[in-house]
Amino acid sequence: MDTLLKPAHTDLPASPRLDAGPDQRPDPNHADCRGVASVLSRVGDKWSVFVIMMLSDGPKRFNELKRMINGISQRMLTLTLRGLERDGLVTRTIFPTIPPRVDYELTDLGRGLQQPVKALGEWAIEHLSQIEAARTRFDARNEG
Amino acid sequence: MDTLLKPAHTDLPASPRLDAGPDQRPDPNHADCRGVASVLSRVGDKWSVFVIMMLSDGPKRFNELKRMINGISQRMLTLTLRGLERDGLVTRTIFPTIPPRVDYELTDLGRGLQQPVKALGEWAIEHLSQIEAARTRFDARNEG
DNA sequence: CTGCATCCCTTTCGATACTG
DNA sequence: CAGTATCGAAAGGGATGCAG
16 A cells, blocks of 8 residues: 555655764754755655645645646646645645545645745746856856 | 766756646736746755755865765765756866865855745744654554 | 556666776 | 766656546
């Protein structure tokens, strides 16, 4: 029973320690590297971010999300939603109707996460041109 | 010459459109989904974030970074640094000495990115316990 | 409609060995 | 020291078919 819905973001693969070794100075940066990496992995997951975005304006149904993202397979959507549910970022509400209906909604935690993600997104939008310019420059230099 | 240092984050794999289909209403969220995903992918990359963190307090040398992160292979470090350099987030300065020395340093753009990343990291630290609790609860429910 | 299982291809990543 | 080349293992992820 552990074939499909496990390879998502089960946990942290092999969280390396940034402050490894005996030379452990009080660096304000390495705080909870493991935990940070955990959340960052989720944020870095394209689908998770998209789902969180889509859930901004209220609860959505499974196929509703699938249609909105339109490029995601139902496998990945299921996987993503399970991961988000597991982390307590979204709730899954089943309506025992026929046909069955399942609503997904952001929790308070999920809505909280949405803010820093949004900030990041806005930074991205604002500096995207610079990044793309840098990429073009780099690529031209590297293979031109 | 395209065997090792390409599979990093070359570009965007298959950026799906969130606003696909004819039903395209003016949602303030989908802004530049492709661009946002691009940056988010980088942020979601564990190694990229770690390198950016390590570069917070000034320039570092290759093996210096490798030692600090300690769990990253030199292949991934090279890959990560190339990606960051390509995006204009870090600079690579070569000192033609013997032995050779290469310094990596955050650009203004990189330092700018650091802020939202840090905000996200702080959110992560602050809510990590909730997330872990949710995970434990979910796992217990799912296999207990 | 929602969602799990299987097959299978692609990408990613670590280990290792080799240059300047 | 700072990379680069290659290989093999593993994970990611799509397509399809089936079940409640």
